[in-house]
Amino acid sequence: MSDDEELRSQLADRLARSGHLRTQPWRQAVEGVARHEFLTGGFFNRIDTKTVTAWAPVMPDDPLWLERCYQDESLVTQIAGTIVPGDLRGEVMRAPTSSSTMPSLVVRMLEDLQVDAGHRVLEIGTGTGYSTALLCHRLGDELVASVEVDEGVSGRARTALGTCGYAPHLVVGNGLAGHKDGAPYDRVIATCGIVTVPMEWIEQTRPGGIILTTLCGWMYSSELARLTVHDDGTASGRFLAGQISFMLARPQTPPPLGILPDLDQGQEREAALGADVVDDWDTRFVAQLAAPRAQRITLTRDGRTEHVLLDVEADAWAALSEDGGRWSVRQGGPSRIWDEIEEHVTRWRADGAPPLDQFEVSVTPDGQTITWPRA
Template sequence: MSDDKTLREALAERLAAGGRLRSPRWRRAVLDTPRHEFLRGGYFRRVDGDGPTGWEPVLSDDPAWLPGTYDDESLVTQIAGTVAPVDIHGRIFRAPTSSSTLPSLVVRMLEELRLEDGMRVLEIGTGTGYSTALLCHRLGDGLVTSIEVDEDVSARARTALGAVGLRPRLVVGDGLDGYPEDRPYDRIVATCGVLDIPPAWLAQTRPGGQILATVCGWMYSSELARLTVDDGVAHGRLLGGQVSFMLARPQLPPPLGMLPDLGQGEEREALVGADDLDDWTARFVAQIAAPRTQRILIPREGGETWQVFLDVDAGSWAAVRRDGRGWTVRQGGPERLWDRIEDHLTRWRKDGSPELDRFRITVTPDARTITWSS
C-alpha cells in the first residue's frame, strides 16, 4: 500500500470519528482523492514568536511535506496575493491570501449541501481544487463549475485537477458575480467569507435550490449559513460551529487611513464593555448592527488601551475604554456605532444569549436580515 493511500485512509477515519464524514459516498470521495496532488507546489508553515507571525515554506522535497498534506489543517498556499511557497527562502511576514481548507470543514460543507445525483453545482473559490475534485467525484465533471478570482491560483488548480483526471469547468473571475452561463444551479457553495449574499447568487439558483456560504463582518466573527432560494428571496439559518474563511477579496475592509481625533465626539458611560466582544457569538451580534465596522486596539498614554470601532466609509467611530470598574465610550461621525452595537447585544442577552444555530437569515437582492429566537 502506498504511503499516500495509507494517509488518505487515516484521514478518512479521523473525519468519520469526528462526525464530519457521515455518508459512504463522501467517504469514497475522500479515499479516492489524493489531497497531496493539490499541494505539489508546497504550503506555508506558521512560525510564531515574540514578533509578528511568520510563514516558512514546506516544499515537496521536505520529509514533512507529504504527511502534512493529510493533516486536518488549513494549509496556506499563497501570501500577500502573489507569493507562493517556491518563491520564498526563509520566512515571510505578510498575510495569507489563499489556502487549502482543513478537510474536516470541506467535508462538513459537502455533507451540508445534501447533494443528489444530477445536481449542478457552482463553487465560489476554486483554491487548490481539492474540494472541486471531491465534488467531481460525487457528481461528475460536467455538473461542476468553479470560479476563482486569482488567475495563478486557478491555473495551479487546473493542473492538479488534470493530474488526477478531472475536467470541471474552471472560470477566472469575480465569484460574487457567479457564472450565469451554466445557470440555474441546484447548489451554490462558497469557500470564502462574504459580508452579504450577492444578488447574482440568488438569480442563478433554481427555485428550491440552496446556497451554502459563510457570512461575516469586518470584526471577523463568521458563521456558515444554508439558504433556500424561492422567487429571488433566500431564507435559512446559521449552522453553528464557528466556521471561518478568508473574506472574498472584493469585500476586504478598506485601509484605515488617518484615524479620527479621539478627543472629539460625545462621551458617556458604556452599558456594554468592549471585552464582551471577545466572545465569538457576541461579536457576531455586534456585526449584525455594524457589519462594515473594523475593531482596532490603540495604546494611549499611561498604559491605557482604547478599543476603537471604525466605519471608514461612513466616517463613524466609537472609542471604548475602561473607566475604573466600568466602561466609557466616546463616539463621533454621522452615526453612533456603539449605540447600535449596545442595542443589539442588550436585546440578544435579554433573549437568553442564544447560540448561532438559533439565528435565522433572510436575503433579498437589496438587503440581508439576521434574527434569532429566544
C-alpha cells in the same frame, strides 16, 4: 497500497470518527482524491513570535511534507496575493490570501450541501482545487463549475485537477457574480467568507436549490448559513452549528484604515457595555449585525489601552477605555457605532441570548436581514 493511499484512508477514518464524514459517497471521494497533488507547490508553515506572525515555506522535498498534506489542518498556499512557497527562502510577514482548507471543514460543508447524483454545483473559490476534485469525484466533471478570482491560483488548480484526471469548468472572475452561463444550479457553495449574499447567486440557483456560505463581518465572527432559494427569487435559512471561519472574498474585504480620526474629540459617555463583550464569538456576531462594516483595533495611548471601532466608509468611530472597572466610550461621525451595538446586544440578551443556529437569514432584492427568535 501506496503511502498516499494509506494516508487517504487514515484521513477518512479520522474524519468519520470526528463526525464530519457521514456518508459513503463522500468517504469514497476522500479516499479517491490525492490531496497532496494539490499541494505540490508547497505550503507555508506558521511561525509565531511574541510580536509578529511569520510564514516559512514547506516544499515537497521536506521529509514531513507528504504527511502534513493529510493532516486535518488548513495549509496556507499564498501570501499577500502573489507570493507562493517556491518564491522565497526564509520567512515572510504578510497576510495569507489563499489556502487549502482543513479537510474536516471541506467534508463537513460538502455533507451539509446535501447533494444528490445529477445535481449541478457552482463552487465559489476554487483555491487549490481539492474541494473541486471531491465534487468531481462525487458528481462528475460536467456537473461542476468553480470560480476563482486569482488567475494564478486557478491555473495551478487546473494543473492539479488535470493530474488527478478531473476536468471541471473553471472560471477566472469575481465569484460574487456567480457564473450565469452555467445556470441554473442545484447547489452553490462558497469557500470564502462574505458580508452579504449576492443576489446573483440566488438568481442562478433553481427554486428549491441550496446556497451554502459563510456570513461574516469585519470584526471576523462568522457562521455557516444554509439557504433555500424560493420561487419568488428570495432565499432564507439558518446558520448551522459550529464556528467556521474563511478568508473574506476579496471584493468584500475591509478598506485600509488610513489616517485615524482624532480620538480625543467626539462625544463621551459612560458605556453600558465594555469592549470586552465582543471578545465572545456569539456576542461579537450580534454586534456585527449592528455594525457589519466596523473594524476593530487596539491602541495604547498615554499608557492607556483603547479599543477602537472604525467604519471607514461611514466615517464613524467609537473608542472605549476602562478605568477601575468602569468603561467609557467616545464616539464621532454621522452615526454612533457603540450606541447601536449596545442596543443590539442588550436586546439579544433580553431575549435569552439564543444561540446563533436559531437565527434566521433572509435575502431579498431589498437586502439581507438576520434575526433571532424573540422572547
